[in-house]
Structures are given as structure tokens and as C-alpha cells.
Amino acid sequence: xxxxxxxxxxxxxxxxxxxxxxxxxxxxxxxxxxxxxxxxxxxxxxxxxxxxxxxxxxxxxxxxxxxxxxxxxxxxxxxxxxxxxxxxxxxxxxxxxxxxxxxxxxxxxxxxxx
Amino acid sequence: xxxxxxxxxxxxxxxxxxxxxxxxxxxxxxxxxxxxxxxxxxxxxxxxxxxxxxxxxxxxxxxxxxxxxxxxxxxxxxxxxxxxxxxxxxxxxxxxxxxxxxxxxxxxxxx
Numbered sequence: 001x002x003x004x005x006x007x008x009x010x011x012x013x014x015x016x017x018x019x020x021x022x023x024x025x026x027x028x029x030x031x032x033x034x035x036x037x038x039x040x041x042x043x044x045x046x047x048x049x050x051x052x053x054x055x056x057x058x059x060x061x062x063x064x065x066x067x068x069x070x071x072x073x074x075x076x077x078x079x080x081x082x083x084x085x086x087x088x089x090x091x092x093x094x095x096x097x098x099x100x101x102x103x104x105x106x107x108x109x110x111x112x113x114x
Numbered sequence: 115x116x117x118x119x120x121x122x123x124x125x126x127x128x129x130x131x132x133x134x135x136x137x138x139x140x141x142x143x144x145x146x147x148x149x150x151x152x153x154x155x156x157x158x159x160x161x162x163x164x165x166x167x168x169x170x171x172x173x174x175x176x177x178x179x180x181x182x183x184x185x186x187x188x189x190x191x192x193x194x195x196x197x198x199x200x201x202x203x204x205x206x207x208x209x210x211x212x213x214x215x216x217x218x219x220x221x222x223x224x225x
Binding site: 044108 | 123144145158159162164200202204206213218220
């Protein structure tokens with residue numbers, strides 16, 4: 001059983017389109033995250049939710065909107081896609097926010113905007 | 115805000131050589147974690163260090179946490195091709211704060 005899953009694995013789309021990436025974790029964790037990894041492998045936190053509540057919202061354009069329908073799911077919707085949005089997006093989860101627990105990452109979604 | 119810097123950004127070694135990556139924080143950390151990301155894969159947790167001066171080993175990997183809890187290192191002895199990947203450190207400033215990832219060190223091992 002996959003602990004943290006993401007769909008789709010690959011996403012190729014044109015500028016201006018709107019797309020969504022879904023994430024699910026079956027670990028019973030309270031906290032979920034979205035990270036963006038660019039071509040240089042830098043991992044940048046975008047959002048974090050703890051028990052469905054937003055607790056981290058980094059300097060991310062308003063075109064990015066996360067949604068957590070329940071604590072096992074954290075989806076990412078992106079409006080008006082731009083070339084600079086091309087990257088690998090990782091979802092992750094951990095037991096709790098205010099703790100020292102490790103993060104479990106999903107397999108990633110490679111987004112290519114043309 | 116908290117910054118976690120990692121050097122080098124890239125390292126190419128011959129198989130059998132040793133490898134070290136260093137992580138430095140602008141502030142004192144409550145703990146530091148290390149992750150490995152294989153090419154095409156996702157980051158996977160390796161270990162967490164909590165105590166000042168702590169040293170932990172996993173087979174050929176040795177992890178250290180500095181006395182001042184502001185720096186850490188990962189040393190791999192006698193690298194193998196299976197060690198290829200990007201190694202990230204991630205530090206937490208206080209127990210309730212976010213985990214900040216370093217920029218990562220991309221390791222290439224030539225057979």
C-alpha cells in the first residue's frame with residue numbers, strides 16, 4: 001500500500017490553463033504539505049495543513065489554492081498556469097505539526113507548462 | 115527568517131572515495147533531519163539528530179550534529195553507485211516551528 005500517493009504523476013499543459021493535483025495519505029497523519037522542487041533540486045515549502053487547517057502559506061501566487069477536504073487529502077489547484085510553474089510538486093505528510101516527526105513524501109507530480 | 119545552507123551543491127566522486135556534505139543554520143536548531151532523494155524519486159527520511167554533538171551511524175553513513183546545534187554533516191565512507199542522489203538536510207528552529215530544507219547536495223558516483 002502506498003503511504004502518500006499523488007495523481008497525476010505527469011502533467012503537460014499549456015499556459016493559461018487551470019489544473020489540479022491530488023494527494024492522499026493513508027498513514028493517519030495530522031499534517032500535510034505541498035513542496036515545489038525546481039530544476040536545481042531546491043525544495044521549497046508552499047503550504048502546510050494541520051487537521052484541515054492552513055498553517056503555512058509561503059509567498060506563493062494567488063493562482064495556487066490548496067484544499068483539504070479531510071486530513072487524509074490535500075489537493076492543489078493552479079489557475080492560469082505560467083511557464084515558471086514547471087517543476088516537480090511533492091506532497092508530504094507527518095504525524096503532527098509541532099513535533100520532531102519525519103516527513104513522508106509522495107512520488108511527485110512533474111508539471112510541464114508549454 | 116531561518117536559513118539552512120548546504121555545501122557543496124554538487125559533488126562528483128569515484129566509486130570507493132569518501133563523500134561529505136555540510137549543513138549550516140543561521141540559528142540554533144532543536145533538531146536536524148537528513149533525507150535522500152534518488153534520481154527521479156522522492157525525498158526519503160534517513161535520520162534525525164537532536165542532541166548537541168550527537169553522532170549516529172547507518173552502515174557507511176555517519177551523521178553529526180554540531181556542539182552549538184547550528185551545523186551538521188553527513189559523511190559516506192567508500193561510496194558506491196547506489197549512493198547516487200541528492201542529500202538534503204532539514205532543520206527545525208524550535209519544537210513548534212517549520213522544517214526548513216537546505217538546498218541539497220547532488221552526489222554523482224562514477225563506477
